[in-house]
Amino acid sequence: MQLLTLMLLNKLKLIALLFIVVPIIGFSQNCTLTLTGHISDVGTGEPIPYTNVFVSETKKGTVSDSFGHFKLTNLCPGDYHITLSHIGCESKKIFVKIEEKDVDLKLKLTHSVHDLNNVVLSSFSGPKTTQHVETINERFISDNAGKNLANITESIVGVSTIKTGNSIGKPIINGLFGNRISIINNGIPQSGQQWGIDHSPEIDPLVANKISVIKGTAGLEYLGAPLGATILVEPEKIEKEPHLHGKTNYFFESNGLSNGINLQLHQYPSSIGWKVNGTYRRSGDMSTPSYNLINSGVQEANLALQLEKEFSKKLKTDFYFSTYNTTLGIISASQIGSALNLKEIDERGKPFITGSGSFDIEPPKQKVNHHLAKFHSKYSIDFSQWVAVDFAGQLNQRKEFDRRRGGRSNRPSLSLDQYTMYIGGTYFKRFSSGLNLKSGIQYNFIDNANQAGTGVLPLIPDYTSHQTGVFTTLTKSYKKSIFEFGARYDHTNQHVATITRDLPIRVERFDNSFHNISTSAGWNFAINPHLSISYNLGYATRNPAINELYSSGLHQGVAALEFGDPNLKNEKALKTTLGITGDIKEKFSFEAHGYFQKFENYIFLNPRGEIRRIARGAFLVFNYEQANAQIAGLDLLGTYQVTPSLQIRATASLIDAKNITEDNTLIYTPTNTFTGSVTYEYPKAIPFIGSKKLENWKITIKNEYVSESTTDDEEYIFFENNERKSFAIAPPEAYNFLSLQSSTDIQFNKTRLRITGGVTNILNTSYRDYLDRQRYFVIAQGINATLGIRLNF
Known part of the structure; x- marks a missing residue:
C-alpha cells in the first residue's frame, strides 16, 4: 500500500x-517570432520613413527607417492590433494574426506631396481617369464634424455653396448646382426633395469614409444629370477584424452652442461583418457680429447600418440602411409684412426681429426624414471581369411649417412624401490589351405625393417619374497616355397632376417624355513622372425638373414666391476642359483646371423685381426662365513644402458666367475666391502626461477673400398709397475671412485620442454672402470656435 x-x-x-x-x-520556444513590414504611400508608391508603429498588446513600438521598413521581434503567436501614424497622414489601425512563422507586411498610408490639406488628387492616388477626382478623406470629415455635406465639399477648389442661412446648403461645382449635380449615396442616386435651394442633401457626412467629386467621363456611369459634376458619398468596407472596435466623436461649436456626438462600432467575425453608425446633433440660435439669428437652430438624429457577407472568393454581398432625421429653423427675420419692410431692412442693415437666442425651433421650420435601404451583390467571373447588381428603395418625407393664425402653426403648410425604387446592373471587363470596359443599365421610379390636410395649394404637384438609363465607358492606357470615352442615354416619363390657381379650381394633367444623350471623351498625357496634362470634351442634355416646370406659390424656406413654366425645353450644353497637374522636385505641387461650357436653353430662377403681398406675408417673386448662357472658369492650386513640417498653400477660383440672351451676368454665379494658408506640423512627439506624448500636432492659419458679385442691382417695385415706388438692392460687398485650425493625436494602450480645435471668422467680420438666399434679411454668422474629440478603440 x-x-x-x-x-x-x-x-x-x-x-x-x-x-x-x-x-x-x-x-520560450514560440516567442521568437518576427514581424517586419514596409510602409509606402498609397498614391505614389514611395516609402514613408519615420512612421510610428505601435502594438497595443505589447504596449511597445518602433519607428520605420528612412526606407519605410520596420521590424518587431520576440513576438508570440496571437492576435495583434497595430497603429501606424505619421505627420500628414491619417492614422491607420490594422489587425494581424501571427501563428507559427514570421510575418512580413506591405502597408499603405495616404501621405503625399499631393495630399493638399486632406484633399487628394486622384491623378496620383485614385482611379485611372483623364480628369482628376478630388477626394476628401475620413480624417478631414471627422475634423469638421459640425459641418453639413455642402460645407465640407467647399474644401475642394472650385466648389462653392448656395445656401439658406448657416445650416442649409447645396454644392456648386464649376458654377452649376441643384438638378445639374448628381449626389450618389453609397452607390445609389440620392432621391429627395432636391428641387429647392433650401433643401440640403439628406445625408450625414459622418457615415462616409470619403467624399469624392468626379468631373468628366467617369460621371457618366451614374444616373442623374451629367451636365455638372458627380459627388460620391462612400462608407468604407468593413475591416476584416474579428474583435469589436469603433470610434466616438464629440464636437462643439460656440456659435449656437452646438453639441453633437457620433458613435461607430464594427466587427467582422467569421460569419458576417457589421457596422453601425449613429449621430445626434443639436444647435441653438446662431449669432452675427451684431445680433442673434432668431429661430436658426437645428436638431438632427441619424443612424446607418452596414452588413457584409463573403459567400466565396467570387461572390460578395452587402446590405446598407440609413435614416436621416432633422428639424431646421427658418430665420424669423426672413418673414416680412410688406415691401417697405424689406426696404427698411436694407437701409438700416438690421432686421426687425432680434433678441436673445434659444434652442427652441418654432415655425417657420422644416422637418425632414429620409430613409434608404440598399442591397448590393458583386460576382467576379474571373480575375478580369465582374458583374454587380443593386436594388434600393428610398422614402423621403418633408414637412414645412409657417406661422399661421388660429392655432394652426403646427399644421404643415407643405407635406410631401416621396417613394423611390432603384434597380441597376453593371458589367466590367479588363482586356489583355489594356482596354477597360464598363457598361450598365439602370431604372429609377419616383412617386411624389402631397399629403392632405395642409389647407394650402401645393407648391409642387403630385407626380410619378420613370427613368431608364444605359451607359458605356471605355478606358485605354497606351504608353504615357490614358484615353477615355463614354456615352449615356436616359429616357424619362413624367405623369403630373397640377391644381390651377384660377377659378374654377381644377386638376390639369401632363404627360411628359424626355430623351437625354450625353457623351464625353478625354485624354491624359504624363509628360514625365512629375507633370501631366488632361483634356476633356463633352456634350450633355438635361430635361426640366418638376419644380422648374410646375412650381406655383410660396416657397417658404427661402421666403419667395416661385413660378415654373410648363413650356420649358431641354437644356443642352457643350463643355471643354483643360488641366495641368504636377510638382517640382516634390517641393512645389500645382494644379490648373480651366473650363468653358456653353448652354442652349439654360434654366434659371429669375427675380421679377416684384414684392407680392399674400395672406401669409409679403414675398419676393421669382420665375423659372430660359436663356442661352456660357460659363468659363479657372481653378488654380499651388502648394509649397518649405520644409517637411511647413507648408504654404494658395488657391484661386475665377469664374465668369454670362446670360447671353439678356447680355448680363448669370444670377447665382459664385464670385471669384482667393485663399491662402500656412500649415505647420510638428515633426516630433511632444511630452504630455507621463510617457504619453502628443503626436502629429498641426496648426493651420487660413485667409479667404471673396470678391463682389458682378450681377446688376436688383430693383423692386411696390405701391404705397396708390403711388408707384421702387428701390434697389445691390449685391453684397467683397469680404475677407480669417480662420485657424489645430489638431493632435495621443496614443494610449489600446485607444487613440484625436483632439481638434479651431476658430472661424476670427475677426468677427460683418458680411453678406451673395450665394445666401437669406442675405436680403440678415448678415452672415459671426465668430465661431469649434472643439472636437475623437476616440478610436
Missing part, C-alpha cells in the same frame, strides 16, 4: 512538473 501511495505521489509530482515546465518551454 505504501509502495502504491509512493508511486501515485511521484506521478502527481511529474504531472505538476510538466504543467509548469512545458508552458515555459513552449513560451
Whole structure:
C-alpha cells in the first residue's frame, strides 16, 4: 500500500512538473517570432520613413527607417492590433494574426506631396481617369464634424455653396448646382426633395469614409444629370477584424452652442461583418457680429447600418440602411409684412426681429426624414471581369411649417412624401490589351405625393417619374497616355397632376417624355513622372425638373414666391476642359483646371423685381426662365513644402458666367475666391502626461477673400398709397475671412485620442454672402470656435 501511495505521489509530482515546465518551454520556444513590414504611400508608391508603429498588446513600438521598413521581434503567436501614424497622414489601425512563422507586411498610408490639406488628387492616388477626382478623406470629415455635406465639399477648389442661412446648403461645382449635380449615396442616386435651394442633401457626412467629386467621363456611369459634376458619398468596407472596435466623436461649436456626438462600432467575425453608425446633433440660435439669428437652430438624429457577407472568393454581398432625421429653423427675420419692410431692412442693415437666442425651433421650420435601404451583390467571373447588381428603395418625407393664425402653426403648410425604387446592373471587363470596359443599365421610379390636410395649394404637384438609363465607358492606357470615352442615354416619363390657381379650381394633367444623350471623351498625357496634362470634351442634355416646370406659390424656406413654366425645353450644353497637374522636385505641387461650357436653353430662377403681398406675408417673386448662357472658369492650386513640417498653400477660383440672351451676368454665379494658408506640423512627439506624448500636432492659419458679385442691382417695385415706388438692392460687398485650425493625436494602450480645435471668422467680420438666399434679411454668422474629440478603440 505504501509502495502504491509512493508511486501515485511521484506521478502527481511529474504531472505538476510538466504543467509548469512545458508552458515555459513552449513560451520560450514560440516567442521568437518576427514581424517586419514596409510602409509606402498609397498614391505614389514611395516609402514613408519615420512612421510610428505601435502594438497595443505589447504596449511597445518602433519607428520605420528612412526606407519605410520596420521590424518587431520576440513576438508570440496571437492576435495583434497595430497603429501606424505619421505627420500628414491619417492614422491607420490594422489587425494581424501571427501563428507559427514570421510575418512580413506591405502597408499603405495616404501621405503625399499631393495630399493638399486632406484633399487628394486622384491623378496620383485614385482611379485611372483623364480628369482628376478630388477626394476628401475620413480624417478631414471627422475634423469638421459640425459641418453639413455642402460645407465640407467647399474644401475642394472650385466648389462653392448656395445656401439658406448657416445650416442649409447645396454644392456648386464649376458654377452649376441643384438638378445639374448628381449626389450618389453609397452607390445609389440620392432621391429627395432636391428641387429647392433650401433643401440640403439628406445625408450625414459622418457615415462616409470619403467624399469624392468626379468631373468628366467617369460621371457618366451614374444616373442623374451629367451636365455638372458627380459627388460620391462612400462608407468604407468593413475591416476584416474579428474583435469589436469603433470610434466616438464629440464636437462643439460656440456659435449656437452646438453639441453633437457620433458613435461607430464594427466587427467582422467569421460569419458576417457589421457596422453601425449613429449621430445626434443639436444647435441653438446662431449669432452675427451684431445680433442673434432668431429661430436658426437645428436638431438632427441619424443612424446607418452596414452588413457584409463573403459567400466565396467570387461572390460578395452587402446590405446598407440609413435614416436621416432633422428639424431646421427658418430665420424669423426672413418673414416680412410688406415691401417697405424689406426696404427698411436694407437701409438700416438690421432686421426687425432680434433678441436673445434659444434652442427652441418654432415655425417657420422644416422637418425632414429620409430613409434608404440598399442591397448590393458583386460576382467576379474571373480575375478580369465582374458583374454587380443593386436594388434600393428610398422614402423621403418633408414637412414645412409657417406661422399661421388660429392655432394652426403646427399644421404643415407643405407635406410631401416621396417613394423611390432603384434597380441597376453593371458589367466590367479588363482586356489583355489594356482596354477597360464598363457598361450598365439602370431604372429609377419616383412617386411624389402631397399629403392632405395642409389647407394650402401645393407648391409642387403630385407626380410619378420613370427613368431608364444605359451607359458605356471605355478606358485605354497606351504608353504615357490614358484615353477615355463614354456615352449615356436616359429616357424619362413624367405623369403630373397640377391644381390651377384660377377659378374654377381644377386638376390639369401632363404627360411628359424626355430623351437625354450625353457623351464625353478625354485624354491624359504624363509628360514625365512629375507633370501631366488632361483634356476633356463633352456634350450633355438635361430635361426640366418638376419644380422648374410646375412650381406655383410660396416657397417658404427661402421666403419667395416661385413660378415654373410648363413650356420649358431641354437644356443642352457643350463643355471643354483643360488641366495641368504636377510638382517640382516634390517641393512645389500645382494644379490648373480651366473650363468653358456653353448652354442652349439654360434654366434659371429669375427675380421679377416684384414684392407680392399674400395672406401669409409679403414675398419676393421669382420665375423659372430660359436663356442661352456660357460659363468659363479657372481653378488654380499651388502648394509649397518649405520644409517637411511647413507648408504654404494658395488657391484661386475665377469664374465668369454670362446670360447671353439678356447680355448680363448669370444670377447665382459664385464670385471669384482667393485663399491662402500656412500649415505647420510638428515633426516630433511632444511630452504630455507621463510617457504619453502628443503626436502629429498641426496648426493651420487660413485667409479667404471673396470678391463682389458682378450681377446688376436688383430693383423692386411696390405701391404705397396708390403711388408707384421702387428701390434697389445691390449685391453684397467683397469680404475677407480669417480662420485657424489645430489638431493632435495621443496614443494610449489600446485607444487613440484625436483632439481638434479651431476658430472661424476670427475677426468677427460683418458680411453678406451673395450665394445666401437669406442675405436680403440678415448678415452672415459671426465668430465661431469649434472643439472636437475623437476616440478610436
